[in-house]
Amino acid sequence: MATIRDLARQCGVSVATVSRVFNNPEVVTQETRDNVLRVAARIGYLPNESARTLATKKSYMVGLIWDTDHRRPGWRHPFLQEILIGLKTALSARGYHLLMLATSDEEDGHLRAARRHNLDGVVFIDNGTRDPALIRLAESDVPCISLDRPAAGPRTTYVISDNAGGARLAVNHLHEQGRRAIATITGPGRTRPGAERLTGYRDALAALGLPAREEYVVEGDFYLTGGHSAMRRLLALDERPDAVFAAGDEMAIGAIRAITEAGLKVPEDIAVVGFDDIEPAALLQPGLTTVAQDKAGFGVAAATALISMINAPAAVSPAPSVLPTTLVVRGTTAPRP
Amino acid sequence: MATIRDLARQCGVSVATVSRVFNNPEVVTQETRDNVLRVAARIGYLPNESARTLATKKSYMVGLIWDTDHRRPGWRHPFLQEILIGLKTALSARGYHLLMLATSDEEDGHLRAARRHNLDGVVFIDNGTRDPALIRLAESDVPCISLDRPAAGPRTTYVISDNAGGARLAVNHLHEQGRRAIATITGPGRTRPGAERLTGYRDALAALGLPAREEYVVEGDFYLTGGHSAMRRLLALDERPDAVFAAGDEMAIGAIRAITEAGLKVPEDIAVVGFDDIEPAALLQPGLTTVAQDKAGFGVAAATALISMINAPAAVSPAPSVLPTTLVVRGTTAPRP
DNA sequence: CTGAAAGCGCTTACAG
DNA sequence: CTGAAAGCGCTTACAG
Numbered sequence: 001m002a003t004i005r006d007l008a009r010q011c012g013v014s015v016a017t018v019s020r021v022f023n024n025p026e027v028v029t030q031e032t033r034d035n036v037l038r039v040a041a042r043i044g045y046l047p048n049e050s051a052r053t054l055a056t057k058k059s060y061m062v063g064l065i066w067d068t069d070h071r072r073p074g075w076r077h078p079f080l081q082e083i084l085i086g087l088k089t090a091l092s093a094r095g096y097h098l099l100m101l102a103t104s105d106e107e108d109g110h111l112r113a114a115r116r117h118n119l120d121g122v123v124f125i126d127n128g129t130r131d132p133a134l135i136r137l138a139e140s141d142v143p144c145i146s147l148d149r150p151a152a153g154p155r156t157t158y159v160i161s162d163n164a165g166g167a168r169l170a171v172n173h174l175h176e177q178g179r180r181a182i183a184t185i186t187g188p189g190r191t192r193p194g195a196e197r198l199t200g201y202r203d204a205l206a207a208l209g210l211p212a213r214e215e216y217v218v219e220g221d222f223y224l225t226g227g228h229s230a231m232r233r234l235l236a237l238d239e240r241p242d243a244v245f246a247a248g249d250e251m252a253i254g255a256i257r258a259i260t261e262a263g264l265k266v267p268e269d270i271a272v273v274g275f276d277d278i279e280p281a282a283l284l285q286p287g288l289t290t291v292a293q294d295k296a297g298f299g300v301a302a303a304t305a306l307i308s309m310i311n312a313p314a315a316v317s318p319a320p321s322v323l324p325t326t327l328v329v330r331g332t333t334a335p336r337p
Numbered sequence: 338m339a340t341i342r343d344l345a346r347q348c349g350v351s352v353a354t355v356s357r358v359f360n361n362p363e364v365v366t367q368e369t370r371d372n373v374l375r376v377a378a379r380i381g382y383l384p385n386e387s388a389r390t391l392a393t394k395k396s397y398m399v400g401l402i403w404d405t406d407h408r409r410p411g412w413r414h415p416f417l418q419e420i421l422i423g424l425k426t427a428l429s430a431r432g433y434h435l436l437m438l439a440t441s442d443e444e445d446g447h448l449r450a451a452r453r454h455n456l457d458g459v460v461f462i463d464n465g466t467r468d469p470a471l472i473r474l475a476e477s478d479v480p481c482i483s484l485d486r487p488a489a490g491p492r493t494t495y496v497i498s499d500n501a502g503g504a505r506l507a508v509n510h511l512h513e514q515g516r517r518a519i520a521t522i523t524g525p526g527r528t529r530p531g532a533e534r535l536t537g538y539r540d541a542l543a544a545l546g547l548p549a550r551e552e553y554v555v556e557g558d559f560y561l562t563g564g565h566s567a568m569r570r571l572l573a574l575d576e577r578p579d580a581v582f583a584a585g586d587e588m589a590i591g592a593i594r595a596i597t598e599a600g601l602k603v604p605e606d607i608a609v610v611g612f613d614d615i616e617p618a619a620l621l622q623p624g625l626t627t628v629a630q631d632k633a634g635f636g637v638a639a640a641t642a643l644i645s646m647i648n649a650p651a652a653v654s655p656a657p658s659v660l661p662t663t664l665v666v667r668g669t670t671a672p673r674p
Numbered sequence: 675c676t677g678a679a680a681g682c683g684c685t686t687a688c689a690g
Numbered sequence: 691c692t693g694a695a696a697g698c699g700c701t702t703a704c705a706g
Contacts, residue, residue, distance in 0.1 A: 001452065003699055014677045019701055029675065049453045050390040051699035054682045059387065061436070066425075081418045088403075092439030097454075099398070099436050102429030115338065116386045117434075224620065253620060260622070280617045283561065283590060285597070340683055351693045356685055366691065388683035391698045 002045045010043065011036050022047060053118050061099045062091055062306065063114055063122040065134065079278050079295065080126050083147055086299025087123060094307055096120070110137045121306045124151060143309035145302045150192050150320070155309050159301045159321040163193045163275075166291035166325035167200025168207075170245045170273040173289070173327055175208050178336035179243035179271055183216035185230040185255060187247045194222070197247040197275060216241060220251045227251025231258035242270055242336060249274035249281050249290055256288075256332065267334040277328055286331025294323045339382045347380065348373050359384060390455050398436045399428055399643065400451055400459040402471065416615050416632065417463050420484055423636025424460060431644055433457070447474045458643045461488060480646035482639050487529050487657070492646050496638045496658040500530045500612075503628035503662035504537025505544075507582045507610040510626070510664055512545050515673035516580035516608055520553035522567040522592060524584045531559070534584040534612060553578055557588045564591025572599050579607055579673060586611035586618050586627055593625075593669065604671040614665055623668025631660045 008015040013032060020028050021036040028036075039045075053059045064087075066080075088098050101113050110133045114122055121143040127134055138144050138153035145151075146158040167184075174182050184201045187194025198217070205212055218233050220226035227246055234241055235258065246252035252274030256266050266272055266286065274281060277292035301321040308318060345352040350369060357365050358373040365373075376382075390396045403421075425435050438450050447470045451459055458480040464471055475481050475490035482488075483495040504521075511519050521538045524531025535554070542549055555570050557563035564583055571578055572595065583589035589611030593603050603609055603623065611618060614629035638658040645655060 004701095005699075015700080016678080016702080017676060020676085023701075027675070032675085046449055046452050048391070048455070048699050050387045050396065050455055051682090052701075053387040054385070054391055054684085054699080055701040057682080064437075088437050089440075095439070097436055097439055097450075099434055100401075100425050102432070102434055103426075112383055115383050118385070118387055257622065280620070283617070284621075285594065341685095342683075352684080353686080353694080354692060357692085360685075364691070369691085385683050388698090389685075391683080391700085392685040394698080 001048075002043045004045070004047070007036065007040055007043065007045045011039050057118060059118040059120055060095055061097050061117065061119055063110075063117070063119040064098050064100050064125065065110055065122060065127060065137075066100065066125045067103060067127050067131075079276050079293070082295035083125065083298045086296040087125075087147075087302055088299070090299045090303035094303065096303075096307070098123075104133070107132050108136055109133055111140055111142070114140075114142045120310045121145070123147065123302060123306065124149070143306055145306045145309075147298055147302055148193065153317070155312075155317055157305055157309070157317045157320050159298050159305070159323065160192065161293045161323045162325050163196035164200035164203065166275060166293075166327075167197040167245065167247070168204040169325065169327040170275070170291050171201055171204035172208070173329065173333060174243040174245065174271055174273060175204075175210070177243070177271060177333055180210065181216070181239065181241040182210065182243045182245060183218070183234050183241035185218050185220040185227055185234075185244060185246040185251050187220065187222050187251075189219060191222075194247060201245055220247070220254075222248045222251060224250045224254040224257075227254025228258045229254075231255035232262075235259070235262050235264075240270075243272070243333075244270060245273050245275075247275050249276045249278045249288060252288055252290065252332075253280070253284065256284075267332050268337055271333040271336075273333060281328075282330065289330045289333040290328055292326050292328045294325070297323045338385075339380045341382070341384070344373065344377055344380065344382045348376050394455060396455040396457055397432055398434050398454065398456055400447075400454070400456040401435050401437045401462065402447055402459060402464060402474075403437065403462045404440060404464050404468075416613050416630070419632035420462065420635045423633040424462075424484075424639055425636070426633075427636045427640035431640065433640075433644070435460075441470070444469050445473055446470055448477055448479070451477075451479045457647045458482070460484065460639060460643065461486070480643055482643045482646075484635055484639055485530065490654070492649075492654055494642055494646070494654045494657050496635050496642065496660065497529065498630045498660045499662050500533035501537035501540065503612060503630075503664075504534040504582065504584070505541040506662065506664040507612070507628050508538055508541035509545070510666070510670060511580040511582065511608055511610060512541075512547070514580070514608060514670055517547060518553070518576065518578040519547065519580045519582060520555070520571050520578035522555050522557040522564055522571075522581060522583040522588050524557065524559050524588075526556060528559075531584060538582055557584070557591075559585045559588060561587045561591040561594075564588025565595045566591075568592035568595035569599075572596070572601075577607075580609070580670075581607060582610050582612075584612050586613045586615045586625060589625055589627065589669075590617070590621065593621075604669050605674055608670040608673075610670060618665075619667065626667045626670040627665050629663050629665045631662070634660045 004015045004018050008018045021033050124146040138151045138156040144156040151158050186198045218230040220230045252272050259270050274288050274290035277290045281288040281290050305318045341352045341355050345355045358370050461483040475488045475493040481493040488495050523535045555567040557567045583592050589609050596607050611625050611627035614627045618625040618627050642655045
């Protein structure tokens with residue numbers, strides 16, 4: 001591997017000049033610049049990023065903390081994967097690489113990794129909000145951005161969907177279809193998206209003048225099995241709902257299964273709306289009507305906010321980004337017969 | 338940030354000794370070792386990885402090349418994601434981080450990135466075999482491992498499933514169910530998994546003494562739409578098959594849809610077997626019988642092979658790993674009525 | 675516009 | 691077992 005010294009020697013200039021050709025080209029004459037570039041290409045010179053990082057304190061690497069240890073079931077993953085791809089693409093476009101950090105069980109493990117590797121910033125994805133290691137990192141001076149979950153710190157912000165707005169879209173749509181007994185299967189109450197979607201559900205009912213029946217609110221877990229058992233509870237009610245808003249597609253699919261098992265039909269007897277628009281939603285028969293999150297938007301918003309923090313002189317946390325959601329109508333909703 | 342010099346000063350030893358405490362502890366006395374460690378913890382000393390890499394040429398980072406540009410449709414992604422998680426976990430366990438490389442359009446882009454970042458190795462996932470940039474990298478002295486696709490080079494190997502064996506499992510299972518008119522929807526012929534699964538299908542038919550009818554072999558594209566149209570072709574045959582082996586779950590799902598649309602039933606009229614065991618396979622109704630690939634095994638095998646190459650002195654490519662497949666029986670196959 | 679020199683934070687023979 | 695010194699490959703004031 002040719003070093004900057006080799007290149008300088010072959011060009012008959014100092015290493016400082018070679019360095020300038022790559023980092024500050026406008027300061028060196030056209031002639032030397034061309035020459036250095038030509039020789040560099042010929043001998044295959046490549047700057048050593050470790051040496052650059054050591055000298056500049058800038059790694060152009062962003063850490064990704066994705067706790068893949070607790071192997072949870074379900075279809076949440078495709079959602080995360082799309083976000084991950086969007087993030088990587090957006091970061092790539094601005095010259096940053098993404099370093100997937102090894103999981104660590106020490107409380108300062110993530111922060112240590114960030115410092116050791118001179119990471120310019122860190123992204124959290126699919127992590128618990130209460131994880132002490134994340135809090136530690138978020139509260140440090142390392143620029144951080146959390147996806148789909150709130151997080152706070154001097155140089156920390158987050159990107160989240162308009163969960164309440166999406167829930168209102170779902171309820172309003174069901175109402176337009178003539179449904180009046182609209183139940184909901186919620187996410188875990190402790191999660192931000194779970195809580196916000198429930199708020200949106202309640203607000204929409206109120207705005208429509210529909211009664212708020214507490215027996216129509218059943219808590220799920222964002223997974224298929226939780227949706228299934230929640231739906232069974234709803235089916236056992238004296239006054240069966242004619243529509244269900246499930247706060248996640250997986251739960252919606254579990255609910256549909258419970259409905260079918262009970263000998264009822266979707267959407268004729270009970271209409272179902274989910275949340276997320278994961279890929280299988282379009283492939284089921286009937287297709288799942290759902291509230292779509294802007295997955296690519298997550299990546300772009302996260303990259304933009306993170307890089308602006310990285311380039312900002314001191315502690316400034318941009319406001320959280322709230323991404324709009326859209327309703328995707330498929331076969332699990334239809335006008336009430 | 339405390340440096341090794343700060344730490345050495347506070348401990349009253351040389352930086353060399355501090356370095357040894359972390360890299361070669363058995364060579365320093367218990368006493369100094371304990372002292373250095375204690376002070377290090379107190380002042381929060383963290384070794385700078387860029388400096389270490391510069392000095393040692395070892396980064397403990399493995400590059401991941403995952404071409405996410407060509408946004409292909411479908412359910413292939415969950416499969417890749419599970420592999421990715423397995424890989425990351427296996428690498429983490431051995432102290433390696435995974436650097437997701439920015440996509441590049443230069444032919445030597447990946448190789449340059451590997452060299453610039455002092456990557457210890459590189460993993461390819463979901464890339465075309467004929468990509469010149471990958472060939473360039475595979476033929477370099479950088480240890481490389483390709484997942485689910487063959488690749489060759491002085492320090493390159495790959496991990497792949499026993500595709501032919503899996504296909505035989507599928508055909509034998511259909512035969513046991515009393516099916517005799519067994520068709521197949523293949524993957525693209527140019528792909529290794531596509532070609533091998535077709536071979537397995539043919540071999541199994543021959544071993545069972547069933548005739549090889551060329552009209553029962555229809556090429557698909559690994560995606561839902563390809564499976565759908567391939568199935569329509571099969572349904573149009575004079576002698577309709579009573580079973581289909583689709584070389585991918587997505588195609589199987591497309592095939593089921595086509596069968597249903599034709600007014601036929603799965604598995605009564607036509608039994609269907611897929612390949613991959615992607616998550617939705619278990620969630621459809623009826624569940625999809627399929628040949629499962631060992632997704633976690635990919636990650637472990639890849640990490641093991643890669644690290645052994647990294648630690649091997651010179652050019653040695655371990656033999657490719659071939660992972661066994663297993664049949665997962667669900668609702669889309671049943672004895673012929 | 676360019677060069678000499680110091681410095682980034684480590685590791686590792688080489689002596690002792 | 692430990693220290694002094696050189697070296698890894700860059701960047702960046704500071705002079706000129």
